[in-house]
Amino acid sequence: MADAPRLAIDAMGGDEGLAVMLRGVALARRRWPGLTFDLVGDEAAIAAALENHPNLKANSQIIHAPEVISGNDKAAQAIRRAKTTSMGIAIDRVKQGLAGAAVSAGNTGALMSMAKLSLRTMPGIDRPALAALLPSLGKTDFVMLDLGANTECAARNLVEFGVMGAAYARIALGIERPRVSLLNIGTEDLKGTDAIRDAATTLRSSAHLQLSFMGFIEGDKLSRGETDVVVCDGFSGNIALKTMEGTARFVTDLLRRAFTSSIRSKFGFLISRPATELMRHHLDPNNHNGAVFLGLNGVVVKSHGSATDYGVANAIGVAAKLVAENITSRITDDLANVKDVAE
Known part of the structure; x- marks a missing residue:
């Protein structure tokens, strides 16, 4: 390095x-x-x-x-x-x-x-956010923020999170123009709170930023590999994160129970072990450890x-x-580009 x-x-x-x-x-x-x-x-x-x-x-x-x-x-x-x-x-x-x-x-x-x-x-940032890399079915992990630092957020905060998350994704994932989505209860323009809809309007108007705004994303699509950055308030983000972690443990425990239920299932486990080990490795939180306060x-x-x-x-x-990649300078430069639109 x-x-x-x-x-x-x-x-x-x-x-x-x-x-x-x-x-x-x-x-x-x-x-x-x-x-x-x-x-x-x-x-x-x-x-x-x-x-x-x-x-x-x-x-x-x-x-x-x-x-x-x-x-x-x-x-x-x-x-x-x-x-x-x-x-x-x-x-x-x-x-x-x-x-x-x-x-x-x-x-x-x-x-x-x-x-x-x-x-x-930082100048231009109202609130910091907790961001982390999470596993997906795409070619890379995805960035999610906020994961618990701010339980209530205004539209301005969500826009700032989108800018910071995109800067983080460019460094951590090596994606030149990250896809950014807002977590919502539906994908239609009229869904969600005023803050979420107003943030979407601002991000949609910020075509000059080094990101691609993809609109809204629902919770069941988070790990599908359809976006690189998921933005939400800390209350929703923390619940989503804990749900994903709990689901991963549920799946691995369920497979362990199924593979030990009979002689036939134990034999099946030996055959499928390479695949189950790959899954276990992919879901292991140690492989995605390191949340950052942006x-x-x-x-x-x-x-x-x-x-x-x-x-x-x-x-x-x-x-x-x-x-090494000077994340603070990258965020500062990106915020300068969004300032006129956000205000």
């Missing part, structure tokens, strides 16, 4: 603990040898764990943080402890220009609140709390690529 940045890692965040986080960072270092890291957390614990990762140890520095944000901490509590927690200090490294991005597997609400307060939103003056990436070392490495890869 050319011009690989320095990344600040909240080493104490996540459900699986320090050991998994460091294994993930070490894996990322092997994949992208130019990366260097600030490992933020309990200095003694990190130093001891680094003895198992000599290559990572040689390319990292430990930043001591005496406290950790728990999964039960409310956003207000987290903000008050920003200067003493591993999550808050990692974000501050980005604010001070000492790291290109921060990566954490900790409390999502706390991460969002601290990042927004510390880094502030619209901030800095890059902050959220790793899933239960991510494996492989998933953590993927989240770090997302952060490194967004910094």
Whole structure:
């Protein structure tokens, strides 16, 4: 990775603990040898764990943080402890220009609140959004946002999400002119709330933007590969995301139960195992790990709390690529083009 940045890692965040986080960072270092890291957390614990990762140890520095944000901490509590927690200090490294991005597997609400307060939103952005890559039947994954940062959104917010999501898709998916769709309860022009319809009008009038507005998309078409960016408010997006994750687990559990129900089905499993393994790999959230808060003056990436070392490495890869490709500048340039239409 050319011009690989320095990344600040909240080493104490996540459900699986320090050991998994460091294994993930070490894996990322092997994949992208130019990366260097600030490992933020309990200095003694990190130093001891680094003895198992000599290559990572040689390319990292430990930043001591005496406290950790728990999964039960409310956003207000987290903000008050920003200067003493591993999550808050990692974000501050980005604010001070000492790291290109921060990566954490900790409390999502706390991460969002601290990042927004510390880094502030970009000029022209009213609210940041949480975006992630999700699997589809198309040639690439697709970007979906917002996934929970903003439960209620005006038309302006949805337009900004579309612009930010398209910029993200150009970097993450390598698509020059991403297809952008608004999540709605139907595809007809009269369907949906005023905010959704007004956002559609603006995006439809923005032909000069580096995106192709496809109109509305319904929930059953999200993974069909018919669009590259799906835009929605955080309430709808979070429900859709959890439904997709639950459906994936349901399908895999149902297949597991079916294949163990009889001798004949077990034999059938052996025959179809390559196909089922391919499906399992495609649906594994670790392969799509790394949600990003778009619209901030800095890059902050959220790793899933239960991510494996492989998933953590993927989240770090997302952060490194967004910094290397200068996502903030791309969003700024695109917003300048939509400004006249949106207002």
